[in-house]
Amino acid sequence: MTRHNPLDNRLLCGALGVAGLFCVMEVAGRTGLIDPLVFPLASTVLGRAAALVTDGEFLSDVASTLGAWALGLLFTVALAVPAGFLLGSLPRVESALRPILEFLRPIPSIALIPLALAVFSDRFDMKVLLIVYAATWPVLINTMYGLKDVDPLAKETLRSFGFGKSAVLWRVSLPSTAPFIATGVRLASAIALIVGISAELLGGGAQGIGSYVLESGGNADAVEYIIAAAIWAGVIGMVTNGLFVLAERRIFRWHTARTEVV
Amino acid sequence: MNGLLRGAVRLWPVPVVLLLWELLTRGIEMLSFPPPSQIATSMYTMWLTGPAERLWLTDAALTNIPVSVGRLLSGWVLAGVVGIVLGVALGRSPLLFRFIDPLVQFARAIPPPMLLAFFMALFSIGPRMQISFIAFGIVWPVLINASEGARQVDRQHLDTARVFGLSGGERLFRIILPSAMPKIFAGLRVSLSLALILMVLSELVGSTDGIGFQLLDAQRSYDFSGVWGTIVVLGVLGYVFNSAFLAAERRVLSWHRSAKQTT
Numbered sequence: 001m002t003r004h005n006p007l008d009n010r011l012l013c014g015a016l017g018v019a020g021l022f023c024v025m026e027v028a029g030r031t032g033l034i035d036p037l038v039f040p041l042a043s044t045v046l047g048r049a050a051a052l053v054t055d056g057e058f059l060s061d062v063a064s065t066l067g068a069w070a071l072g073l074l075f076t077v078a079l080a081v082p083a084g085f086l087l088g089s090l091p092r093v094e095s096a097l098r099p100i101l102e103f104l105r106p107i108p109s110i111a112l113i114p115l116a117l118a119v120f121s122d123r124f125d126m127k128v129l130l131i132v133y134a135a136t137w138p139v140l141i142n143t144m145y146g147l148k149d150v151d152p153l154a155k156e157t158l159r160s161f162g163f164g165k166s167a168v169l170w171r172v173s174l175p176s177t178a179p180f181i182a183t184g185v186r187l188a189s190a191i192a193l194i195v196g197i198s199a200e201l202l203g204g205g206a207q208g209i210g211s212y213v214l215e216s217g218g219n220a221d222a223v224e225y226i227i228a229a230a231i232w233a234g235v236i237g238m239v240t241n242g243l244f245v246l247a248e249r250r251i252f253r254w255h256t257a258r259t260e261v262v
Numbered sequence: 263m264n265g266l267l268r269g270a271v272r273l274w275p276v277p278v279v280l281l282l283w284e285l286l287t288r289g290i291e292m293l294s295f296p297p298p299s300q301i302a303t304s305m306y307t308m309w310l311t312g313p314a315e316r317l318w319l320t321d322a323a324l325t326n327i328p329v330s331v332g333r334l335l336s337g338w339v340l341a342g343v344v345g346i347v348l349g350v351a352l353g354r355s356p357l358l359f360r361f362i363d364p365l366v367q368f369a370r371a372i373p374p375p376m377l378l379a380f381f382m383a384l385f386s387i388g389p390r391m392q393i394s395f396i397a398f399g400i401v402w403p404v405l406i407n408a409s410e411g412a413r414q415v416d417r418q419h420l421d422t423a424r425v426f427g428l429s430g431g432e433r434l435f436r437i438i439l440p441s442a443m444p445k446i447f448a449g450l451r452v453s454l455s456l457a458l459i460l461m462v463l464s465e466l467v468g469s470t471d472g473i474g475f476q477l478l479d480a481q482r483s484y485d486f487s488g489v490w491g492t493i494v495v496l497g498v499l500g501y502v503f504n505s506a507f508l509a510a511e512r513r514v515l516s517w518h519r520s521a522k523q524t525t
Contacts, residue, residue, distance in 0.1 A: 013360035021365060038384065096275045103276075106500025108459040110466070111474075111493045114481035118294045118489075190373075197375040198463050213379045223383050230376040237371030 022046075040224045048228040057212070062232065064207035065200065068124060069192050069240075072131025076188055080136045081181055084143025085169070094144075109134035109195050113202045127199045127208070134195040135188035139181065146180025147173060179252040186244035193237055209233055296487040304487035305494065308476075322476060330472040331499070333389055334461040337396025341453055345401045346446060349408025350438065359409065366405065374399030374460055378467055387468040392461070399460045400453040407449030411442025444518055447511050454507055458500050473499075 006012060025042035028034045036044075052058045087094040109130060120126035154172045163171070200210025209229055216225035280298055287297040296304075309323040316324065352359045352366070378395060385391035415438050423433045465474025473492060480488030 007357060007360070010360050010363075013357070014364035017361035017363075017365055020361070095272065099273050099276050100279055103497060103501070106455070106458075106504060107493060107497035108462050108500060110459050110462045111477060111496045114466070114477055115294065115486075115489050115493065118481060118484075118486070193373045194375060194459070197373050201375055201378065201463075202466055210375060213376060217379055223380060226376075226379045226383065230372050230380065233376040234368050234372035237373060238368060241371060 038223070040221070040227070044224055045227045045231070048224050049231045052228055052232060058209075058229070058232075061207050061209050061212040062236070064124070065193075065196055065209045066236070068127040068131060068196050068208070069189070072128045072192050072196065073135060073185065073189055075128065075132045076135040076139055076192075077181075077185060079132065080139035080184075081143055083136075084140045084181075085147065085173070085177075087140075088144045088147035089169075089173075105137055109191075110198050113199055116199070117203055123199075123203050124207075126203065127196050130195050130199050131192045135192045138187040138191065139184040142180045142184030142187075143177060146177035149180065150176045179248065182244070182248045182252065186241065186248065189240055189244060190237065193233075193240075197233070293484070294486050296490060300487045301490040301494065304485070305491035308488060308491060309495075326471055326473050326476050327495075330461055330465065330474065333392050333464075333472065334396065334457050336389075337393045337461070338400065338450075338454055338457045340393065340397040341401040341457075342404055342450055344397070345404025345449065345453075346408045349405040349446075349449075350412040350434070350442065352405070353409035353412025353442070354438065359413075366402070370402035370406070374456075375463060378464065382468050387470070391468060392464040395464050396457050396460045400456045403452040403456070404446065404449040407445040408442055411445030412438055414445075415441045440518075444515055447515060451504075451507055451511070454503055455500065458496070458503065462496060 022042050025034070025039075029036045029039065029041040087097065112130060112133065116126045116130055120129070150173050154176070155168050158168050158172055197208065197210040200208035201214055203211075209232070213226050213229050216222055216229075219225060284297045284299060287295045309320055309327075310318050312318050312320040312323070352362060374395070377398065381391050381395040381398070385394060419437050419441065420433065423437050428436065461472075462474045462477070465472040466478050469475045473496060477489060477492040477496075480486075480492060
């Protein structure tokens with residue numbers, strides 16, 4: 001039997017790391033190394049974060065952000081995946097649209113917020129639309145990339161057995177592109193959160209965790225609220241990303257080369 | 263010449279789309295959707311109507327664009343240095359990795375806009391706040407990629423280096439960093455495009471100059487061709503940054519591809 005070294009345990013070390021940071025921040029705040037007015041005590045922040053769970057206003061803000069995020073991602077998939085298949089399987093259309101796409105893609109989606117604010121009166125619609133615009137790119141590009149990666153031999157085999165175009169698409173291209181699409185959606189989900197919260201910050205007046213931060217900015221202990229809300233946003237980001245990773249691993253266990261395209 | 267001509271022919275959809283867009287926007291006559299010709303005129307007056315001895319650049323072009331690009335690049339370089347140093351340390355020390363990894367995973371999951379208010383409270387409005395906000399928001403792809411790259415260094419290379427008596431520093435600069443380089447570059451590229459987004463965001467919220475501020479200014483004065491023009495400039499900036507980065511990457515990593523081929 002080999003001796004078990006406690007420092008080999010990932011969970012234990014990770015917990016120690018988190019606890020260590022907490023203690024360092026707490027001690028630095030209490031001894032005055034960091035002014036608690038500039039950066040509140042770690043225990044205060046954690047207490048505030050815990051209190052937010054029962055804060056109805058905060059919860060409805062979280063629900064609004066997540067609602068826009070989910071709806072935006074849903075529309076994105078419904079739009080970008082068929083578009084990716086269309087562009088991927090029609091090379092002439094793809095080469096015609098490529099210059100347009102190459103120009104649209106580098107435009108930072110945040111820059112569209114001032115324009116969207118003027119066009120949309122409903123802040124929720126605006127948020128969803130901006131999310132769709134920003135999240136479409138990784139899904140579209142991953143779909144097209146995955147389609148290029150489809151085994152030509154498998155397609156030829158099906159064709160020589162007399163299967164039609166749609167059968168080839170449905171039985172070969174879609175399953176072998178699916179892991180790439182999933183990666184694209186996972187990347188898009190992080191971008192969707194960034195864009196959604198930015199729209200809330202800049203738009204104001206609407207619901208969402210971005211607006212929550214904006215509204216608590218006037219308080220004397222604003223930083224405490226800001227960090228507590230950021231902690232929950234981090235938890236949301238981590239959980240959603242983790243769920244996507246988990247789903248990818250379960251659904252695409254057969255897919256050996258899970259390649260990432262950014 | 264032939265390639266250039268073919269490239270120009272490949273761009274045929276651009277004028278077609280521009281023409282359709284012009285006709286459509288002239289047809290609907292909406293204030294927030296000006297025709298592209300009007301956007302082009304407004305871009306010209308915004309940036310290119312200065313005195314001839316300054317290459318016709320206006321004050322707005324000479325202040326806002328360099329200021330924004332400076333902030334973006336400072337934040338990116340800062341994030342690059344911090345990300346590579348910390349990432350390589352994490353990648354080479356499994357123990358350190360086990361302690362810090364949960365914190366890194368958590369910090370990178372926080373959507374950067376949530377922290378904008380925090381950075382504003384910490385540094386008040388100004389370049390210091392913007393640069394630190396950009397750097398904090400974009401450091402994670404570099405850090406994580408650098409740590410992956412440093413962890414996956416070929417054992418054989420490291421053992422060979424040890425046998426030849428290379429010191430720790432030499433091993434770092436001759437073996438570990440070069441072999442982590444492709445991953446680090448991938449991270450730097452993601453960070454660069456994220457830096458543009460965060461630069462615009464930080465200037466939209468807390469700034470008195472820069473391209474983002476100009477964008478907000480145009481929106482507040484209902485100058486929609488100015489808004490569109492600024493968006494176009496930001497798109498061009500993004501395109502230029504990405505192309506320049508890809509060109510640099512090809513140059514720096516060209517040895518890597520040829521080295522891979524011989525093994």
